[in-house]
Amino acid sequence: MKLSSKDLLGIKDLSKDEITLVLDTASGFKDVLKRDIKKVPALRGKTAVNLFFEPSTRTKTSFELAEKRLSLDVVNFAVTTSSVVKGESIIDTALNVQALGAEFMVIRHPSSGVPHLVSKHIHASVINAGDGINEHPTQALLDAFTMKEKRGRLEGLVVAIVGDVLHSRVAKSDCYLLTKFGAEVRLIGPPTLVPLEMESVGAKVFHDMEEGLRDADVVMMLRIQMERQDRGFFPSTLEYARYWGLTTERLSLAKKEAIVMHPGPMNRGVEIVSEIADSPRSVILEQVTNGLAVRMAVLYLLAGIKE
């Protein structure tokens, strides 16, 4: 089986079978990453360009390492040093990068839809590494991989996602993926940050965290950005933490074997207390490790489309 598109733009466009294919392939790469020599020659001679129009540490590093593990030549394109600051259009930038011979373009951009726009103008494979408040598909894939690994399945899992769903591309991609596989997705947070429209996508919306956490298999905390306070989405981080921060007492409402996830970076003491973040129930660092395997799988499978 192959993926159906040259690009990975979002979870919305993927079928269940395609997602399963990525997760199974990632499993193989995870074994590779456990070896002493972690590099495979799979994509030797091909080039990946990472175009990050927004600050990123873990996603960018993760993609870069994944590319290097597959023996790709890697170029990082940083916005501050590029001609974008000189006013070059996004399409011109992409066409130039393609002219340099890139087979893969990994794009992160603050505007939703940019990877989609670029993919229409170039023949290289575009991988969405996070666009605006739309999607972050590789994060959802690595989250699913981690949940499957830790809880054995996706179907029937109760996954509580807590925080700023409105502005979270991770929450949205997770929601699209998990509902495709029959998981119960609960979105928890203040009404200003959890759009009710997500119920039409198949999620359940809760404003009472205790109610939403009850019997959850997975608790995923989202980063709460300080700037949201300035824009009036909630009055203070203190109040936010009081109602929607993950504490040990609240976590005890979830299933005993529930795992705690976070796409990072964390605000300790705001959305999550350190006692939980550093506890054995937290799989936050494993998410990071799995991210590498999942991104290798995505690159590998997209390369297969063209053969």
Next chain:
Amino acid sequence: MNLLIKNGHIIDPSQGIDGVGDLVIENNRIKEISLERKGKDSAEGRASGLQGIRTIDALGLYVLPGLIDMHTHLREPGFEYKETIKTGTMAAVKGGFTSVCAMPNTNPVNDNSSVTDFIIRKAIQEGECTVYPVGAITKGQKGEELAEMGIMYAEGCVAFSDDGRPVMSSLVMRRALEYSKAFNVPIISHCEDLDLSEGGVMNEGLLSVTLGLRGVPPEAEEAMVARDIALVGLTKGRLHIAHVSTAGSVRLLREAKARGIQISAETCPHYFSITEKAVEGYNTNAKVNPPLRGQEDMDSIKKGLKDGTIDVIATDHAPHHRDEKLREFDQAPSGISGLETALSLSLRLVDEGVLTLSQLVEKMAKNPAAILGLDKGTLKPGADADITILDLNKKFMVDSGQFFSKGKNTPFEGWVLKGMPVVTICKGKVHE
């Protein structure tokens, strides 16, 4: 120029005319309409006495008063790379319009009489149809201090609007509605609560959430429509609501009119032809302000047109350069190039039974003239010979490459439309 248009189906709601007949133009003015058919005593017979008369056979075609677009962005001065008075009026004439109202958000803004004068002169030199400038309500369209409406009115402005931006201050809007009464000119209001709409680039709802685009709730428009209705009640000023896009606005306007509030309103072809679904795939040509809405809104707009709540169909022709639209959705400018598709899209309403052809002419010629106080939109003897001849059966495919407008930004690319203007006559000058 002397002209005989014969055998056409003449529709002129200003005189209650709806029938086959002949129309005579003498010295660029309407001389007479005759619904009698033949003989020496017919219009044709009398016209044969006129010198150098040209005849257009309009058999099977409809002859209408020239259309008036109350809401056009001609972009000149300042944005000539998007459109000029010349190209914009060429597009207007091709679309069946003989008069357009040029919105003031140019650079510099038309907030003083020298810009007004520039537009009028340029339109006389290069324009293909009549251009009526709309002046800014406030200096620099900043919503703070009133612009010199009286002087601009004397120079030729027919209405005032900060279009593109709302007048956010209720007090400034109150003053504008009061002050403009001195000149009996309408204020055209762009209804948008900027606090509610901030950062929004499409209609707010399920689709905006699933596309990850920030939404503008319909209430951002409706809150301001409600405010403006209240201010008309307070001031008894003359107000026209621009580009109505939501069911709630239609409801508010219907209720206000029923209470006897004097107010008029327009909508645009895109609000009754397509919904927010056109945005899918991050199509920047479907990005417009106010944004395309849902099916229920579209249905309400049609009902509002049918029952007279909405008086006018205007284009909100907003041409942009290709490069500006070919970019990030949230960075692309809002607007649709509408002059060359407006009439054909509006004719779909006639096909659907929403409006009769005569009612459509009211919305696109008679009512705009009445609201703006123009001697246009009519085929009465003595009026300027502004005439649109329409072929209801002619089909064409929308191809922005063929637009006269510099703005190729249309969400209707590739649509097959039935019914189009075949001849537009502006003050006796025939464009075919």
